[in-house]
Amino acid sequence: MAKTVIIKETGGPEVLRVVDRDVGEPGPGEIRIRHAACGLNYIDTYQRSGLYKLDLPHALGMEAAGVVEAVGEGVTHLAPGDRAAYAAVPPGAYAEARVMPAAQVCPLPEPIAFEDGAAMMLKGLTVQYLFHRTTPLGPGDTVLFHAAAGGVGLIACQWARSEGIRLIGTAGGREKCRLAEDHGAEVCIDYRDADWVSRVQDLTGGKGVAAVMDGVGADTFEGSLDCLAPLGMMISFGNASGPVPPFEIATLGAKGSLKLTRPLLFTHIADHAACQEMAAMLMGKVAAGEVKLRIDQRFPLEEVAEAHRALEARKTTGSTVLTV
Template sequence: MTRRIQVHAAGGPEVMKWEEVELGAPGQGEIRIRHTAVGLNYIDVYHREGSYPLPMPTGLGVEGVGVVEAVGAGVEGFAVGERVVYAGGPPGAYATERLLPAARAAKLPDDISDQLAASVFFKGLTVEYLIRRCHEVKKGDVVLWHAAAGGVGSLASQWLRHIGATVIGTVGTDEKALRAQENGCAHTINYRKEDFVARVKEITGGKLVSAVYDSVGKDTVMGSIDCLRPRGILVSFGTASGPTPPIDLSTLGARGSLYVTRASVAHYTAQRAEFDAGADAVFEMLRAGYLKAESPSTYSLQNVAEAHRDVQAAKTSGSVILLP
């Protein structure tokens, strides 16, 4: 028997229940993992609220670090006792132990700690595909990144600074603006005090930006489009403020032959070769010191409801991890 967070109906943080479940042995292509740290990502909120519906009852969580306890038939490259990190696959990371498709796991290098991996891996994979494969940001580009002090935004700002891009980041507090600047934002905009579109125009001298990365959604999407220069791209990868409104395609033409994509990390890591390449890139950036994670906000796994409330209230910055 093991314990995990179960959700029987979509709703607020209170729907998450700490329950005892029978886990069993790993099946074909699976490994059994004993968690040492679990990453909290905003997609967990979407799953819990039902924005991204899941069959009920369901577990939650798509990222974790742990030790392999058992290996199922057909699994190659993993052995009992090895440390692994994973991202994606069926939700179920909010647990002391779980079964996982081995295809979603990577061996964790000895020089990267469990908590660092849980803080960075999924968010690092997200940044890697967003700025290198979904839309390749190059040296000299100017981009706008919403929620720049968040877990993904913090890593993206560092990675983009290493590339040589100029990052304009939106944040919700002056304290978060300072963090974003430390992580590589050349300019920050407190969206609670300033009109971010007007500030982008001012910062760029009216030239606007080549790309906007928007995980906020409803509250920012139309303004994001207004920040794009001709042939610029809006990369939408989340809807923290709610679903985005419909966009008239003729508007994109009138505003400069703009591009829009709704990107998902699942589609950019579905192939094992892409997953491994993304993981290797994240590990290398960590080793080289180009990516540094501030101390994560930590909560006990049983206290995950408080963690969700704090994340949704924007009380956290950087990464949030859960400890079994």
């Protein structure tokens, strides 16, 4: 048996329930993993609220780290006793232990702590695809990154610095802006006090940025388009402020033949080999000290509802983990 967080209905944090569930044995292509820590992400709140649909009842949680207890037939990249971490579907990471598909579970090198492994996989693999698998970016390019003091944002700030990419961030409040700048943002704009679109244009000499990486959604989408250089790429990868409303596609042409994509991490990591390659790059940056995980909030698994409330109230910085 393992304590597991489930929802039987969609709604606010109050629908989260901690129950005891039988774990069972792994079948072909599966593993059983006992978690040391679980990651908290905005996608978890989308699933809990019903924005992203699940068949109910369903367990929640998309990333965790721990020790492999058993492997099923055909699993060759992991063995019992291995340290491992993952971001993967189906949801179910908010648990002491679980049986799950093995393909997206990755070996976790010994120098990387379990809490770091739990905090970095979904966020870090997201940053990997934003910088390496979405649009060509290289040294000297400038990008705009919203919510630069969040868990994904602080990894992105460091990632950009490690690759010579100029990152302009936005965040809510001077303290959060300083945090982003300390982690590698060239400058971070307080969107509460500044006309951030004009500031971005000033900082780029009126040229705009090569790409906008926007996990905020409705509140920032239109302004983000106005920050792009001609032929620039708008990457809308999240909905923290709500989903982007419908808009006229001709707007992209009028604003400079812009490009728009709405990527999902789980498309990028669906292929086993690609997932392992992306994870190896992420773990290499962490092991080399180019990316350091900042875990500013820790909640016991039983207090998962409080963790969701803090995240949705934008009271968190860096990453948040649930301890098991």
